[in-house]
Amino acid sequence: MNFEIIDIKDLSTHLGGMLESAFEFDSAELADSIKKLDTFIQKFRPDLVVGVESFYIDKLYRDAYYHYYSSKLKEYKRNCIRVSFFSTAISLSDFYSVQGAQKLQEHFMGFIIIRPTSPNIIGRNVLRPDIFVKNTIYHTSFARFGAAVNGIKLEVEGFPHSSQDAEFMVCAETTIWSLMEYFSNRYAEYKPVLPKTIHNVLSQLSMQRQVPSAGLTGLQISYALKEFGFGVKLYTANSYPGVELYRMIQMYVESGIPTIVAITNQNGIGHVMNIVGRTDLKIGGTFQYTPIEVFSNGSELYDYYEQPANYLVVDDNMAPYGVIPLSDPACNYTNPIWQNCTIAAAIVPLYFRIYMEADRARNVAIQLLKSHDQRAHLPSLVLRVLLSSSRTFKHTVSLNEELDLVVKTLIINIKMPKFVWIAEVGPPDLMADEKATGLILMDATEPKKPAILAYLLENSYIGPANGSSGQYSIPLSPFSIHKNLKPF
Amino acid sequence: MAGTPNTSSSQVLQKLLNQKENGNVKPEMLHKINNEVERKMEQFDLQKKERIAKAVQDLSMLVINA
Known part of the structure; x- marks a missing residue:
């Protein structure tokens, strides 16, 4: 194992060399992978310092490797690379003293696993929301995740994310995995799950092969979450028309319950992502609400959630904490095929003894x-x-x-x-x-x-x-x- | 160390309520309000049954693979 400290501006170049040597990527794979990496980190703070560890064994990738990639003719490496981020200058000596370890913890911003699945190399990652350059406060659900970086046990607060590899895991699996990873790190009632476990749970409901993944139906996602211990509730745009579906999502997200939303459009897109929080609502006291009730003396009742706000999504095609309005959930996609997506459904993983919706x-x-x-x-x-x-x-x-x-x-x-x-x-x-x-x-x-x-x-x-x-x-x-x- | 006498939360609460001059306690108020609200929820409950059925039907046809 090797650990190196570099500046974030050198990350692509440095990692490029590692992808060639450790993963044996050819030039086309390398170019595609680095492009994905650059897109992923483009909104990161520019002052970050990065620790890069080779030969990292990642539980999520290993699950995919042993159950899928190892059975292919093309050779995939078993190990990954882990990239850790710090918000201040660090040195190797910080990893060998109590004071140094405290400094590392204070400035630890999270990690990304780089896996040998070109071009989708961004694997499991947990990043603090403030690793991104932003001009508003992000209010999010979070859990604490451990990472032993170069021998030092560190913790980071964030929401777990992984990009899809588009073969063993597509959005349905990664969204379930991310949600379970969050709940299992936050509450003792839940266990983390790996993709193969998700496939096993759904095997009796599947009428065709599950790998390579062709995706899931909304009901299969709901079934898997139910099997993993949740009292799942389903809401669709058809059953909750107009802003009614938004209000349901807003109330659950505000409660700290990450909510899976399914988005669709006329081009055949069917995608899911987790809504994990929102941006600041602060717009001053001048907002003109629409009354939802009028009291007997003419005074009015308004809904707090009518205030304009953007929501934060953990989407396996993008970097985490993407900012979206609920009315345009695919606004961060540039490919025209994603145009005019709307939220078709919300799948809410409630604690199993919450009976009132x-x-x-x-x-x-x-x-x-x-x-x-x-x-x-x-x-x-x-x-x-x-x-x-x-x-x-x-x-x-x-x-x-x-x-x-x-x-x-x-x-x-x-x-x-x-x-x-x-x-x-x-x-x-x-x-x-x-x-x-x-x-x-x-x-x-x-x-x-x-x-x-x-x-x-x-x-x-x-x-x-x-x-x-x-x-x-x-x-x-x-x-x-x-x-x-x-x-x- | 043992706690000082008369420090149960019930006693503290009673003392605090007495200080707030609560002469107008209406004992059945919460029960009445719950009953009133329950009567007004009938329409909501009817609509809810339809919504649950629709949601299950919609989700069964929604393929997620992007």
């Missing part, structure tokens, strides 16, 4: 606000609905300095299931500053009944307190909204 939670919240308005008039409000684990929610409430002690104590003492739906409301100007003035908590394990656990509105708390339920007058100052996505 996003649209039901939203509707329950709206009906509650209308009922409350009959008793005490409400001002115009913006509604933001998201799902959270009760552990994370209670932790956030406990540490929220803007909440009164009595509010904190009331919320912490509520019996909650593992997941709760949260509906936050606030006037448009406050919500633009990410502050709410009201909160509705719903039981996510209840599919049929409204199951409102408690709510806080207009200085009233309605819910349980010390074993009995009631309405209490509680002064409520504007408080920061709950966030499940991490800003980068």
Whole structure:
């Protein structure tokens, strides 16, 4: 094994030599591969320093190698190259001291596996979203991934990605793999899966050979995720027309649940990608919402997710965290065949005991606000609905300095299931500053009944307190909204 | 180290509620609201059944291979 430190501007040249010697690429393979690499890293920060390790054994590529590439006449190498990125100058001596290791961890931006599958050489990678040059904050789901770089154990926060090799894995498999890699690194309930495992799970549903991969149907993707332990929910543009499908996707993504979207067009494109987050929504308090309900005194209710925002996709044909509007999900493709793609469906991998869906939670919240308005008039409000684990929610409430002690104590003492739906409301100007003035908590394990656990509105708390339920007058100052996505 | 007496969260909560002069507690409010909302969800539930059926049908025909 060899480890070298180079500047990112020299990466293509340096790697070119390695691809020739280690992978025995011919000139055409080399040119195609370097072109793919250059496209992949073109938006990386220019100040990065790169560590390059040869003879890296990658679990994802080895799965494809042993189950597919090794059976071909053309010879493919077994080993890969790993490229690690740092946001400051590093030296070899940093890898041999405690202080050096701390510096490496502080500046570690992620890694890319380079595999010998020309031209699609970009293999498994985990990159911090801020490795890219960008002019807005990225709010994303993330997990922590380990990488032992030149002997030093480092960790990086990001969403796992791999480009498709177009033979053993196409977009359907890579999207499932990426999702499982994320969930298994984030939550103990899930296991990582390799492509062969995905093929095995789907073998009984497949009426033809699975390798080389010809893709999957939307239902096969859903079936595989169900077999891997999720309570999958499906939404299509046909069943949720117009912005309704977007709202479903937005609520789940805001909840920190990566959502698979299938995109199609009239040219026969059928592709999937994971939506893992969004860009900053901050547009000031001047946004003109369209009312979704009008209260009895003429004040209006608006949907938080109507605000313009771009979403972040992990797409196996592109670098991770691609920025797209939901209305034009293939905007980053230059080939005309991808023109006019729209989101045809969303496949949502829910924890298997979440029984209440996003649209039901939203509707329950709206009906509650209308009922409350009959008793005490409400001002115009913006509604933001998201799902959270009760552990994370209670932790956030406990540490929220803007909440009164009595509010904190009331919320912490509520019996909650593992997941709760949260509906936050606030006037448009406050919500633009990410502050709410009201909160509705719903039981996510209840599919049929409204199951409102408690709510806080207009200085009233309605819910349980010390074993009995009631309405209490509680002064409520504007408080920061709950966030499940991490800003980068 | 043992905790100081009278520090259960229930006692703290009761003390805090008393301080907020809660003379207007309406015991059945949450139950009433839940019932009202439940009645208003009937239309939603009917529409939801149709949507689930449509979604499964759509997904079975969607081939993902790009």
